[in-house]
Amino acid sequence: MARRIVRTGLQLGLLVTAVFFIVFFLDSRYRVLPQSIHSHLPLHHEGLIITDITIKSCSKLNPLSKCKLDPEIWHRIEKDVFIKNRWSEAYVHVQRKREEELGENDKVVIDVKIGKLDPAIGEKSQANERWESRPAGIWLKRSSKRHASDSKRTVTAVDILFGADAAEPRPGWEMVKPGALLVSNSGDEWEPHLSIRRGSPAKIEKPVPRINKDGKFKILQLSDLHLSTGVGKCRDPEPNSGHCEADPRTLEFVAKLLDNEKPDFVVLSGDQVNGDTAPDGQTALFKIAALLSEHKTPYAAIFGNHDDEGSLSRAAQISLYESLPYSLATAGPNSIAGIGNYYVEVLAHGNNKHSALTLWFLDTHSYSPDEKHFTGYDWLKDDQIKWFNDEATRLKDLHKNYAKIHLDMAFLHIPLPEYGIRGQKVVGNWKEGITAPKFNSHFKDALVKQGIRTVSAGHDHVNDYCALSVTEREEPELWMCYAGGAGFGGYGGYNGYVRRARVWEVDAEQARIVTWKRVESGEVDKRIDEQIVVDGGRVVEGGS
Template sequence: MTRRILRTSVQLGLLTLIVFLLVFFLDNHYRVLPQSIHSHLPLHHEGLVITDISVTTCSSINPLSNCKLDPDKWHRIEKDLYLNTGWVSKAYVHIKRKKEEELTVDDKVILDVRIGRLDPAVGEKGQGAEKWESRPAGVWLKRSARRHASDSKTVVTAVDILFGADAVEPRPGWEIKDNALQLDTAGEGNEARLTIRRGPPHKIEKPVPRMRKDGKFKIMQVSDLHLSTGTGICRNPEPPGHNGGRCEADPRTLEFVGRVLDDEKPDLVVLTGDQVNGETAPDAQSAMFKIAELLVTRKIPYAAVFGNHDDEGSLSRGATMSLMEQLPFSLSEAGPNTIDGVGNYYVEVLAHGNNKHSALTLYFLDTHGYSPDERQFRGYDWLKPNQIKWFKDTAQNLKEAESHKHYTHIHLDMAFIHIPLPEYADKSNDVVGTWKETVTAPGFNSHFKDALVEEGIKAVSCGHDHVNDYCALSKNEKSQPELWMCYAGGSGFGGYGGYDGYHRRIRVWEIDANEARISTWKRLEYGETEKRLDEQVIVDSGKVVPV
């Protein structure tokens, strides 16, 4: 009898353990999909009004505990407020929402949100009839049952969560709360912050890049920012003892980029991959928003391609691009869904004046991540045949377009990618700049370089290898110049840079439409910060020129 009871107890214990492990696995594994793909989407539908906000906390080790409210009444934002780092606790923000036209006189709408331990009414003067209502995690709501047409632009219509003491909000109409949510064990540096939108979504119109009155156009190429959720930790800062040895990666990176933006005043910024450092970005949205906010506040158009680390955080390439497409001044596009990759597209820079003549075409292609056949081709992925076909078809069609045919000057073309082409490693190339590390190009050559030459592209530039910043001149069989292949150099302190005192840098391009000329140089983060490093003309009168 005793043995039977013992056996039954063991079986019940094993069953309880299995149930716990199953619940834990499902909660942590299968939740990744909506968090990775849809975390930025569900709360921003036009025509909805937020009527209530709450926060639930649950235990990770108790299979009977969950962070769910009645799904018929509440919608959960699929971001764990502890960013899946809590051994014991998880927490989620829930909202109630209703279509604007379905609101009744008895429905309450949210007029304001505050975060803190004390009632915001304390010390306030001129209080209205509405009181502040307390919610978990230090959330205070001011709600009203009154509903007027004039409220439409002031009531809260969307809610999101960002993370980190340095979190910023680049979306128009949104405001991020100064104080973090009041949680018991918030992760240091990655505290959760509520951000809200008032009124309907703002209409985002894409800017139209155009040559300046003097016929010039400046591009600033920023690569390998390696931004984190939170301030991040510096890797290989140079000089090592700068600022008393204190170095937060993202603030120093963004200060550098901001300074060069203000000095160079570019007409366009090109981000050539690894904007986000996947390993240190459990919320990639918060990381990516930091560079976007830097550009949005300066009203500078920008276009981006992805690197091998951009989708190693919480968001896929598709989800990140979906966010970028909705931001002000972004020219980034997902591109055709019938070909490999996300971010195969082009941008036309029009001639000066009130016309639609294209003076410069910029091509952007996704070089993917890691080799799909590591056994045979170690290292990194390569541009696929359907991408190359898309590029060639697009280039040929544009040459026949009216916007190109009616342009009276020499039309110029450039391309931007993240991972370098195999031809970058050709030691016979003439090189201007620094070649400090091995070229980590794909092991398989899909010959995209040949397609670039065939379609008349004068320069291609990449990122990826942080401490290579050179431009290499490719020549044809007759030793005639055919294509400049350049690196941007790494700009972010969240990525490596420890090669012989390497200072982070940014590449600048200047296109002169009147002379059909392309010049380029680099700017340093430390040292001779005002100097133009390795300034050179790579194209003149529409032709690739030698060193």
């Protein structure tokens, strides 16, 4: 009898393990990210209500000085408000309770302000609501009335962003006014700001990209924004008018592009975050996300080699992207190398459910894993290429139902080795040596095999050309393009290089793709190097 019980227990255990294996490993189309990557973010559990906020500072030189309050009472937001101060650190703490746990004597935070003076001066408040002072100029208005967690007044989450230009793209969130926390920081460029969310987490409705009524679809490709925590410092600005703040100038350029070109979609093709000047990567990433949300423009993003050199890993950043409005970026399958291997389908006009255009995004990683044999940068791995081939083949069967010619485009950060082949037809500027991987995993061949017409990269800031790859019979097979660097936080030397971005216009009716560039200064109203790269679904040599 005992043996039978043991055997039954073992069988049950194997069955549970098998079910777990099937659910977790076999369904790998989309990556499920570990909970640990969210530890830097505020908790957004439904029903949690903030009942108090304070800040605790301590000395790094005194081992007895602690910057953590009783964890049974307080939750610490894991962002040092001093960022890189050698001597001190400080952390914001919040008390929170579930709505059903609130007692008669509990107070709920319904408003937060920052300042030296009591906000109650000259303000009419209800008897049960008064402003209470906390360290660092924090003022809380708390109410003893019962407030539901979905109330528009109730504060349910708190976060910290840095710098005078910090922006908040998350629905339901707002920056606390009128200014930064009143703490002695290591520099004004990293001044800490509180951001709060009221009510329940907003439900994010993801947009569905679709060809316009005129049959066209416009894509703005922005590469190498190199955004910082704080305004950042300009590198090689052109024109150089003296004082230059990198991020405000970069975002002003992007805003003009959005207003003038009115793209249907934006591709962020890597190095959105300038890792070594972004001690809080979330703040840097949020700047471009807020601008795109403000313009109600759907976008996708891939990572460059600098994005995860700051405070956030790629896994943490993709988690942020996935939570933001208008973002269609996803982690991609967890069974292959990299984070951010995915595609976006652009549907035909109207209520048509067929895809007219597929946009492919692949993670080109960062630095070579084998410096001894292949110095420089990493390359696309075999499992990524297999995934791409398998998915592209699968989608072809679905795209056969589309009445017109279906088109495909691909976007990378680090260029392919074939970008550097001399003798190809080139349209645009080749001002610096390409920094492609030294090892060639032949992803270009996979692109051609699957009928991808164009691939476009970033990484080399002052290269903005398109190079035409041809077959052995000298027939056009693939255009390999650069976006050009758009951000003033990254290098831009080489004989007065003006920041720029690439525009793609797809005409689904004609199965045509046209591309051109826009510059930040000088000939801002002119389309630079406009060329037809695909016509009738075929790669063409290009003409204006």
